[in-house]
Amino acid sequence: MLRNYFKIAWRNLIRNKAFSIINISGLALGLTCSLLIFLWVQDERSVDGFHANSDQLFQVYERRSYDGKTEANYLTQGLLADELKKAVPEVEYASSMERNNKYTFEAEDKIYKMEGTFASTDFLRMFSYPLLLGTPSNGPNTISISRKMAEQFFGSPEQAIGKTIRYENKDDLQVTAVFENVPANSSQQFDFLRNWQDYARDNEWANHWESTSPFTFVQLRKDADPAKVADKIKGFIAKYDRYRELDLQPYSEKYLHSNFKNGQIDGGRIEYVHLFSLVALFILLIACINFMNLATARSTQRAKEVGVRKVVGAVRSSLIMQFIGEAILITFISAIIAIVLVFLLLPAFNNFTGKHLILPVTQPFFWLTLLGILTLTGFTAGSYPALFLSSLNPLRVLKGSLKLGTGAMFFRKSLVVFQFSFSVILIVGMIIIYRQINYVQTRNLGYDRENLLYIPIEGDLITKYDLFKKEAAQMPGILSISKMKESPTVIGHQKGGIGWEGKDPTQEVSFSDAAVAYDFVKTMHLTLAAGRDFSEDFGTDATAYLVNETAVKKMGYKDPIGKPFYWDGHNGNIIGVLKDFHFNSMHQAIEPLFVRLDLNPKWGTILVRTSNAKQALVSLENIYKTLNPKFPFLYQFSDQEFDKLYKSEQIVSRLTGYFSFLAIFISCLGLFGLATFAAAQRTKEIGVRKVLGASVPDIITLLSTDILKPVAIALLIGFPVSWYVMNQWLQNFAYKTNIEWWMFVLAAILTIGIAILTVSFQSVKAALMNPVKSLKAD
Structure with missing residues (x-):
C-alpha cells in the first residue's frame, strides 16, 4: 500500500513538473529561512548555558533612586564581592570582574594585543572554563592565560607554565595556569585573567565604597533560596549610599535579558529572539499556504482521479493518507535542498551576524527536531488539499468539470490575505527600520565625527x-x-x-x-x-x-x-x-x-x-x-565607533530586508497558484466573453482585479499592525524618525506592483487563449 502511494506521488511530481518545481522551491526557501533562524535562535539561547553551576550563579546589579527616577545597571563596588562572601552565609563563592579591555603583552620577542581582564580567585571556581594546566593566579603579579595565548607566545600550554610575560611594558607576570579557550557561546570572551589584588593595588578608587565600575558575581550554596538572599542583600550598601540597593539576576538569563526600565530588568536580546522565531514560523506558514493553493489549483486535474478511486472502492481515509503522503514527500525533497542551501549560506550568514554557527549534523537532537518540523510542515501543507479533494462527490466530478462553492474560494483567498498581510508588515518594518538607522547615522550629533x-x-x-x-x-x-x-x-x-x-x-x-x-x-x-x-x-x-x-x-x-x-x-x-x-x-x-x-x-x-x-x-x-x-x-x-552603537539594529534591518523579499517571493508563488486556479475555473466564461466581443485587455483586467482583491485587503490589515509594531520598536530610541504616510504608500506600491507582475502571466495567457478551445474545454 505505502509503495503504491509513493509511486503515485512520484508520478504526479514528474507529470506536473512546473507545479512541482514551484511547490518544492517555495517550501525549500521557507525551510532554508526557518533553519537559519532556528540555528541562530538555538545559539542565542545556548549562550552561557554550559556552566556546571548555572543554577547557583548570579550577577549582582545595583538599583539607584535619585531625582525622582529609578535606574539600574551592573556596575558595582570593587569591595562588594569579598564583603558579600564574608557577610552572607548563603554565598559560597564571589568574584569581582573588571570590564574587558585590550592590553599589550611581550614575551620571547613577540608583542601582541590580547583581550582580557582582572577577576577574583573564585572566578574560575564558579564558571566552567576548564583549566588545562596549573592553578589559577591567586597572588600578586600572576596571570592565567588561554590555550590560544599560550600557543601564540610560548608555542604550547606546557611551555607557558612558569614563564614570565611582560604586561603593558611595566609589570612582569608569572604564568601560573592555562585554561581552555573560551567557547564562542560564552558572553564573556577573554584571553587572560589577572588577579583582582593587582587591580585594587593599582586603582585606589576600587578600595572605596563610593566608586563603582566592576561586575560582581556570586555562587550560592545549593540549598540557598535566591529570593531570600536577594532580599537579604538588598540594603547591604545602604550605610554607604542610602539611595542604592542591590538585587540578583540569574547569570544564565543576563545575555538575553540585560535591559533595564525603571530600575527593573525589562527585555533585551530576547526580544529579537522572539521576533525572528515568529518570522521563521510565519514564513514557513506562507510556504505551506502556497502548497495548499497550488494543490487546489490543480484540483480540476485530479478530481477525476479521485472520482474513479472512490467509484472502485477507495475510502476517504486512504485518499487523505495519499495526499498527505504526497505533501510529506515534497516536504522531504524540499528539506534536502534546504539543507544544501543552509550549508552554502552559513559562511555568509555567520559573517553577517558575527556568529560561528554550524549545521549540527552529528547531534541526534538536530535530526529529531528537523524530522518533527518536516512532519508538521507536511501535515500542515497537505491537510487542506487532502480534506478538500477526498470530500469530492464522485458522481458530480465524473459528470462534468469541478465547480467550487464560495466557501472554498473564500478560504483560499483568506490564506492569500494572510500571506500578504505578513509580507506587508515586513516591508513596512524594513522601510521604518532603515529610515531610523539612517536617521541616527545622519543626525547632527553636535560634533563632527568625520576625520x-x-x-x-x-x-x-x-x-x-x-x-x-x-x-x-x-x-x-x-x-x-x-x-x-x-x-x-x-x-x-x-x-x-x-x-x-x-x-x-x-x-x-x-x-x-x-x-x-x-x-x-x-x-x-x-x-x-x-x-x-x-x-x-x-x-x-x-x-x-x-x-x-x-x-x-x-x-x-x-x-x-x-x-x-x-x-x-x-x-x-x-x-x-x-x-x-x-x-x-x-x-x-x-x-x-x-x-x-x-x-x-x-x-x-x-x-x-x-x-x-x-x-x-x-x-x-x-x-x-x-x-x-x-x-x-x-x-x-x-x-x-559610532556605527557600532547600532550594530544590532543594522543586523535587524538587513535581516528584515532579506525576510521581506523571501516572504513576498513565496507569497507570489501562492498568488500564481490562485491565478492559475482562477483561470482554470473560468475557462469557458472567458471563451464566451471573447465570442461576445470582450477584448484581451478586458479579460486581463477582469482576472487581475478579482485576484488582486486579497492583496488590497492584506494592505488594509497589514498597515495598522505594522504601524503598531514599529511604533513600539521606536520607543526604544530617545531620538527617532516619524512614521509617515509615504512609507505605507511605498509598501503598497511595492506589494501591488510585484503582485501584478505575478498574476499578469496567467491573466495574459488566459486572455490570449483561442475561444474555440476554451468552449471545448472539459
Missing part, C-alpha cells in the same frame, strides 16, 4: 603626550589634538555629589563626567553657547568646568558663566556652556554633562582632528613608534 581619530593612551604615551601632541601638530594633514578619558562616542562615567548655587540639599542628582585636556572643544568641533574653552592662559582652569545646555536647565541657571559648581567637594566655577551634543547612543536622551581638566590621566583616548586621514595616519604612526616602541599603533575612526 576624527581615536588613539588609546598607553605605555610611554601616558607621560609623553605633550611631546606627541607637539610633534604631531607640525605634521601635514593634522588640524588639532586633544585627549580625554573614555571616548566621546560613549561617555559612561558619572559623578554624584553634584551641587550648585541654590540647589535643594535633599535633591540627589548624577551628572555624566568627561575629563579632558586643552583643545577639546576645538578638536571635537563642539559649539560654545556661552563662555570659553579651557585655556593654558588661565591657571584657575584646573578647577573650572564646562557644562552642557541640559545641565544648565537642570541647575536652573539663567546666566551660568562664573557661577559655582562642585562634585564630591571639588569646588569650581563654570567658564563655558556647550551646546548639547550626543555622547551616548540615541537610545538614551542627552543627560546633564560637566567637563573638567585632567592633564595627567593614566589611561584614555587621544583625539586627532585631520584634514587628510590617510596622510595623517602615516605621520602619526611614525611618531607613535618613536615615542612608544613597545606598543602596536592602534586607532579607530570616530564614525566607525
Whole structure:
C-alpha cells in the first residue's frame, strides 16, 4: 500500500513538473529561512548555558533612586564581592570582574594585543572554563592565560607554565595556569585573567565604597533560596549610599535579558529572539499556504482521479493518507535542498551576524527536531488539499468539470490575505527600520565625527603626550589634538555629589563626567553657547568646568558663566556652556554633562582632528613608534565607533530586508497558484466573453482585479499592525524618525506592483487563449 502511494506521488511530481518545481522551491526557501533562524535562535539561547553551576550563579546589579527616577545597571563596588562572601552565609563563592579591555603583552620577542581582564580567585571556581594546566593566579603579579595565548607566545600550554610575560611594558607576570579557550557561546570572551589584588593595588578608587565600575558575581550554596538572599542583600550598601540597593539576576538569563526600565530588568536580546522565531514560523506558514493553493489549483486535474478511486472502492481515509503522503514527500525533497542551501549560506550568514554557527549534523537532537518540523510542515501543507479533494462527490466530478462553492474560494483567498498581510508588515518594518538607522547615522550629533581619530593612551604615551601632541601638530594633514578619558562616542562615567548655587540639599542628582585636556572643544568641533574653552592662559582652569545646555536647565541657571559648581567637594566655577551634543547612543536622551581638566590621566583616548586621514595616519604612526616602541599603533575612526552603537539594529534591518523579499517571493508563488486556479475555473466564461466581443485587455483586467482583491485587503490589515509594531520598536530610541504616510504608500506600491507582475502571466495567457478551445474545454 505505502509503495503504491509513493509511486503515485512520484508520478504526479514528474507529470506536473512546473507545479512541482514551484511547490518544492517555495517550501525549500521557507525551510532554508526557518533553519537559519532556528540555528541562530538555538545559539542565542545556548549562550552561557554550559556552566556546571548555572543554577547557583548570579550577577549582582545595583538599583539607584535619585531625582525622582529609578535606574539600574551592573556596575558595582570593587569591595562588594569579598564583603558579600564574608557577610552572607548563603554565598559560597564571589568574584569581582573588571570590564574587558585590550592590553599589550611581550614575551620571547613577540608583542601582541590580547583581550582580557582582572577577576577574583573564585572566578574560575564558579564558571566552567576548564583549566588545562596549573592553578589559577591567586597572588600578586600572576596571570592565567588561554590555550590560544599560550600557543601564540610560548608555542604550547606546557611551555607557558612558569614563564614570565611582560604586561603593558611595566609589570612582569608569572604564568601560573592555562585554561581552555573560551567557547564562542560564552558572553564573556577573554584571553587572560589577572588577579583582582593587582587591580585594587593599582586603582585606589576600587578600595572605596563610593566608586563603582566592576561586575560582581556570586555562587550560592545549593540549598540557598535566591529570593531570600536577594532580599537579604538588598540594603547591604545602604550605610554607604542610602539611595542604592542591590538585587540578583540569574547569570544564565543576563545575555538575553540585560535591559533595564525603571530600575527593573525589562527585555533585551530576547526580544529579537522572539521576533525572528515568529518570522521563521510565519514564513514557513506562507510556504505551506502556497502548497495548499497550488494543490487546489490543480484540483480540476485530479478530481477525476479521485472520482474513479472512490467509484472502485477507495475510502476517504486512504485518499487523505495519499495526499498527505504526497505533501510529506515534497516536504522531504524540499528539506534536502534546504539543507544544501543552509550549508552554502552559513559562511555568509555567520559573517553577517558575527556568529560561528554550524549545521549540527552529528547531534541526534538536530535530526529529531528537523524530522518533527518536516512532519508538521507536511501535515500542515497537505491537510487542506487532502480534506478538500477526498470530500469530492464522485458522481458530480465524473459528470462534468469541478465547480467550487464560495466557501472554498473564500478560504483560499483568506490564506492569500494572510500571506500578504505578513509580507506587508515586513516591508513596512524594513522601510521604518532603515529610515531610523539612517536617521541616527545622519543626525547632527553636535560634533563632527568625520576625520576624527581615536588613539588609546598607553605605555610611554601616558607621560609623553605633550611631546606627541607637539610633534604631531607640525605634521601635514593634522588640524588639532586633544585627549580625554573614555571616548566621546560613549561617555559612561558619572559623578554624584553634584551641587550648585541654590540647589535643594535633599535633591540627589548624577551628572555624566568627561575629563579632558586643552583643545577639546576645538578638536571635537563642539559649539560654545556661552563662555570659553579651557585655556593654558588661565591657571584657575584646573578647577573650572564646562557644562552642557541640559545641565544648565537642570541647575536652573539663567546666566551660568562664573557661577559655582562642585562634585564630591571639588569646588569650581563654570567658564563655558556647550551646546548639547550626543555622547551616548540615541537610545538614551542627552543627560546633564560637566567637563573638567585632567592633564595627567593614566589611561584614555587621544583625539586627532585631520584634514587628510590617510596622510595623517602615516605621520602619526611614525611618531607613535618613536615615542612608544613597545606598543602596536592602534586607532579607530570616530564614525566607525559610532556605527557600532547600532550594530544590532543594522543586523535587524538587513535581516528584515532579506525576510521581506523571501516572504513576498513565496507569497507570489501562492498568488500564481490562485491565478492559475482562477483561470482554470473560468475557462469557458472567458471563451464566451471573447465570442461576445470582450477584448484581451478586458479579460486581463477582469482576472487581475478579482485576484488582486486579497492583496488590497492584506494592505488594509497589514498597515495598522505594522504601524503598531514599529511604533513600539521606536520607543526604544530617545531620538527617532516619524512614521509617515509615504512609507505605507511605498509598501503598497511595492506589494501591488510585484503582485501584478505575478498574476499578469496567467491573466495574459488566459486572455490570449483561442475561444474555440476554451468552449471545448472539459
